[in-house]
Amino acid sequence: MRLSRYFLPVLKESPREATIISHQYMLRAGMIKQSSAGIYSWLPLGFKVLKRIEQIVHEEQARAGHIAIQMPTIQSADLWRESGRYEAYGDELLRIKDRNDHDMLFTPTAEELVTDIFRSHVSSYKSLPLTLYQIQWKFRDERRPRFGVMRGREFYMKDGYNFDLTKEDALHAYNRHLVSYLRTYERMGLQAIPMRADSGPIGGDDTHEFLVLADTGESEVFYDSAVTDLSFGDREIDYDNVAQCAGVMEEFTTKYARTDETHDEALFAEVPENRRRTARGIEVGQIFYFGTKYSDAMGATVQGPDGKSTPVHMGSHGIGVSRLLGAIIEASHDDKGIIWPEGVTPFHVGIVNLKQGDEEADAACQSLYDQIEGLGLEVLYDDRDERAGAKFGTMDLIGLPWRITVGPRGLKNGVVELTSRKTGESEELAPEAAIAKITEIYAAHGIGK
Numbered sequence: 001m002r003l004s005r006y007f008l009p010v011l012k013e014s015p016r017e018a019t020i021i022s023h024q025y026m027l028r029a030g031m032i033k034q035s036s037a038g039i040y041s042w043l044p045l046g047f048k049v050l051k052r053i054e055q056i057v058h059e060e061q062a063r064a065g066h067i068a069i070q071m072p073t074i075q076s077a078d079l080w081r082e083s084g085r086y087e088a089y090g091d092e093l094l095r096i097k098d099r100n101d102h103d104m105l106f107t108p109t110a111e112e113l114v115t116d117i118f119r120s121h122v123s124s125y126k127s128l129p130l131t132l133y134q135i136q137w138k139f140r141d142e143r144r145p146r147f148g149v150m151r152g153r154e155f156y157m158k159d160g161y162n163f164d165l166t167k168e169d170a171l172h173a174y175n176r177h178l179v180s181y182l183r184t185y186e187r188m189g190l191q192a193i194p195m196r197a198d199s200g201p202i203g204g205d206d207t208h209e210f211l212v213l214a215d216t217g218e219s220e221v222f223y224d225s226a227v228t229d230l231s232f233g234d235r236e237i238d239y240d241n242v243a244q245c246a247g248v249m250e251e252f253t254t255k256y257a258r259t260d261e262t263h264d265e266a267l268f269a270e271v272p273e274n275r276r277r278t279a280r281g282i283e284v285g286q287i288f289y290f291g292t293k294y295s296d297a298m299g300a301t302v303q304g305p306d307g308k309s310t311p312v313h314m315g316s317h318g319i320g321v322s323r324l325l326g327a328i329i330e331a332s333h334d335d336k337g338i339i340w341p342e343g344v345t346p347f348h349v350g351i352v353n354l355k356q357g358d359e360e361a362d363a364a365c366q367s368l369y370d371q372i373e374g375l376g377l378e379v380l381y382d383d384r385d386e387r388a389g390a391k392f393g394t395m396d397l398i399g400l401p402w403r404i405t406v407g408p409r410g411l412k413n414g415v416v417e418l419t420s421r422k423t424g425e426s427e428e429l430a431p432e433a434a435i436a437k438i439t440e441i442y443a444a445h446g447i448g449k
């Protein structure tokens, strides 16, 4: 993409409504525009990152054997009356009437609808285990929408639902989700720590939230610092392997890590003092096991191997896809702007032409552009007739991990400059060497041809 032809409405000043850094940078980098409180349009750069995050979630869900569907955003209240949540959900539920005076609502989550799909089409244990998920817009009429996409009213969420014959099978589904979420967040360059949490209006027995540590997080968290040393890395997981998933689950959840809702001072005191941490965190996901709560209420049963009808065991699992943009920026930025991790960056490489209109510089940029795009990476080429300082400022603000700077002086010596956004370090390389290095870095993330 040539910047001169793109739509990147960057702002010089930080809008006053934005109080935290991720919100400020998302507005300044022209990623989102608020349309009303907690409701946003996604402008090209923001939309691109949203789609990158969504794609990682889809890939990791597929790897875990989960099946994508899409359910409607507007739902009839009837099903919600069956589960008892139409009233119980309270003011966060946006209730709507259609022209026939029928009660409808904008989905804040979809346990009822997916349970209805299940009970209409599945009658035998032979169809189990089954996990269906979607990535869909949700609406919750939050009392205090704030921090940009972090606490919106409309937000994009992955919600998944498992159906299993026994509690044991459903607990495997729970563990499988935990493992798959660890991997999902790591691919986004994030450390998200599973913490024992409280189940809230969804209800249930077992639940973990995934938290990204950040001073601006809304949750107070307490943990053993040893949990931050854990990393999923590139381990191979067989998601059908019950013992393996349980092992990873245990590894990542036995050390003390809790949100304030479930915090237990006495237990925390057992953690060695030098490892006790109190901090703030951003919730980027949550997994639940809730047994037969919805299947009992809505008659979702299957015929078991013994021929008897039995309610299915269920859980639900959410990832805050749009909130993740804010969380990633909170975790990865400096005073010049965003620093995108390679896994989610909107463009993989930025090219800055120091002398637009110079025949040699223009040709060198174009050649780099064509070659890098040809390797399956996306390039943002700043071809504007602007000062170098302004071009660097834009690149730093929008946070592309790698920048290639091309100017007549370097070209005379056969070199361009490759700069890491994260370290700020630059090296002069022949164009081919710069391309080789970038290709190698992205290949390690599974990106590129």
Ligand code: ATP
Binding pocket: 109, 140, 142, 149, 150, 151, 152, 153, 154, 155, 156, 157, 200, 283, 284, 285, 286, 318, 319, 320, 321, 322, 323
């Ligand atoms: P919170 O406690 O932050 O209100 P929640 O526990 O009610 O969230 P879940 O029902 O667990 O949310 O939804 C799954 C995920 O969706 C959350 O972990 C979070 O990342 C995201 N999410 C929830 N509410 C919002 C919101 N208002 N704006 C953006 N993302 C949200």
Ligand code: MG
Binding pocket: 209, 283, 285, 286
């Ligand atoms: Mg939650």
